[in-house]
Amino acid sequence: MKIIVVGGFLGSGKTTALIRLGTYYASIGKIVGIIVNEIGEIGIDGDVISQYGLETKEITSGCICCSLKMSLRETLLSMINNLNPDVVIIESTGVAYPGIIRDEVMLMNLSIEYEMAPLLTLFDGSRFKQILKEIKNFASQQLAQAEVIAVSKADLVDSSMLPIIESAVQQINPKAEIISLSSKNPESLAHLIDVLERGGNLNSRLSELKKVIADDGSLLMAGGKASGNSVEASGVGSYSAEYDLDENSLGSLTGPDYERLVCEIVSLIRNEAAAKSPDFIGHIKLFLESGSVLYKISLTTAEEEPAYDAISSAKKTDSVLPNLKILSAVTGVASAEIRGIVQKAVAKVLNENGILFN
Ligand SMILES: Nc1nc2c(ncn2[C@@H]2O[C@H](COP(=O)(O)OP(=O)(O)OP(=O)(O)O)[C@@H](O)[C@H]2O)c(=O)[nH]1
Ligand SMILES: [Mg+2]
Structure with a gap:
């Protein structure tokens, strides 16, 4: 089983991309399960995704990286038991720290064999200026633990701006692989799938993970700062x-x-x-x-x-x-x-x- 965690600020294109990823995996015969977290009591993305015939579980009323870690565990375990998926895609809320969700999944000691895809975080290229103006610190924290950062909605970005945005994002997280993504463009999606399929080494991630776990077992953010509540931090x-x-x-x-x-x-x-x-x-x-x-x-x-x-x-x-x-x-x-x-x-x-x- 492969687990793909998709993060990124509100409206950055997570659901749009994962519907296409899920549909692709289903089309090559994989059993796909989607878990989508919405901040409010009423979720919309779950309804939208299931319209595409994808098996979807929605977790609402809070954030799975803050207050709802147990719900994530229960939902994932029941999905594994009931659906036995080949691919699980988890969409965080737009105000989550996606790295914490990836870490939580890895700490669950799932009894079946699984592979974590590189942690994917979307950064909306079409709102580059607004993001830097309104939520620079919060967006930087979201990007800090990403392994792959997709500059999303690339079709809306002037081609001369794209390299500038990519290098600004690379400065925020020098270790991440930066790609551009347009969910409207099959070639762009194929490139994303290629990057996600490269997988990665579980052991090396675990050793990275140990660096962000405090002695008391709580999670630290990159740079040693306590994680705090991402919803509050987002403003x-x-x-x-x-x-x-x-x-x-x-x-x-x-x-x-x-x-x-x-x-x-x-x-x-x-x-x-x-x-x-x-x-x-x-x-x-x-x-x-x-x-x-x-x-x-x-x-x-x-x-x-x-x-x-x-x-x-x-x-x-x-x-x-x-x-x-x-x-x-x-x-x-x-x-x-x-x-x-x-x-x-x-x-x-x-x-x-x-x-x-x-
Ligand atoms: N032009 C263009 N629009 C996109 C693309 N991806 C998403 N959008 C649009 O951006 C808006 C938000 O997309 P969603 O996929 O709902 O974003 P999200 O990140 O899931 O949003 P939240 O779950 O609310 O945080 C929608 O109107 C999408 O149609 C893209 O690649 N190109
Ligand atoms: Mg969404």
């Missing part, structure tokens, strides 16, 4: 919620109506959050299911317009009651404030459109 406020939508009041809404609705909600949240934190970065994501209509919409900076992610469903969704899930996690806005912003925006748009909700 990100977050809120997630799920709304059941009344089927009758949806009436004759069609695809374009839903598109307008979800766009309005996300834009309203962006505007209100930007009023408090003008340069925020993070991830505001919304997932809507109604009959055969299925949308995921994402926004990762204060300046961006909401963008749709096309979802080609492997599951039939007609039986699902209409519902809307939303997760907002942004820098510089307290969780209580983001909660108020989300609740107000959703209520305003649904009320204006005569949609009853719970």
Whole structure:
């Protein structure tokens, strides 16, 4: 069994990349299990990933590198027992230290033979400037233990900027192998898989690992600093919620109506959050299911317009009651404030459109 841990800040493209990795491994006959951790009580990525027919377990309401280490263990063990996967891909939250998750897995003494892929951390090339402005220290900590750093969304980065970003990232972590990644580009993904398949030596990782474990068994960050709570260190406020939508009041809404609705909600949240934190970065994501209509919409900076992610469903969704899930996690806005912003925006748009909700 191979275990791949994928880390990287909010909205850096982890889920998009792992869906493609998982689909690739499934297509060559491997049994694939995905574990995805979301910071809020309501998860969205698990729903999205399972739409692609991949076996997915979601861990919500906290971070598996801080408060939910036991949940990770239980989830991984039950996945091994029930699915017997060849490949397990673990997506951390965007506010986790991915190195700690890799270390936790290695300390679990799993009874079956496994190989850890090099620790992969994504760094969003398209938000390079904003990341350095808003969360330089936190992002550096995320990158510190990575073995492979993928400068993601390379298709959105000017080709003259790419080497500059790569060398800036290399300075933060001189030991890591730096690659560029566009999840839209099969060649780029093939290169990533190649790098992950090189595997690595478990013993040499274990000896590295011993350097980051304190005498009392607690984990240290690179540089000898105590790990602390990554969610607090990130300065990100977050809120997630799920709304059941009344089927009758949806009436004759069609695809374009839903598109307008979800766009309005996300834009309203962006505007209100930007009023408090003008340069925020993070991830505001919304997932809507109604009959055969299925949308995921994402926004990762204060300046961006909401963008749709096309979802080609492997599951039939007609039986699902209409519902809307939303997760907002942004820098510089307290969780209580983001909660108020989300609740107000959703209520305003649904009320204006005569949609009853719970
Ligand atoms: N152009 C482009 N967009 C991408 C790429 N990868 C991801 N995206 C977009 O970036 C947004 C965030 O992608 P996700 O895969 O949800 O990011 P994530 O890191 O899983 O986000 P969190 O789990 O919330 O931290 C979505 O709108 C994706 O479509 C890429 O390679 N190129
Ligand atoms: Mg994700």
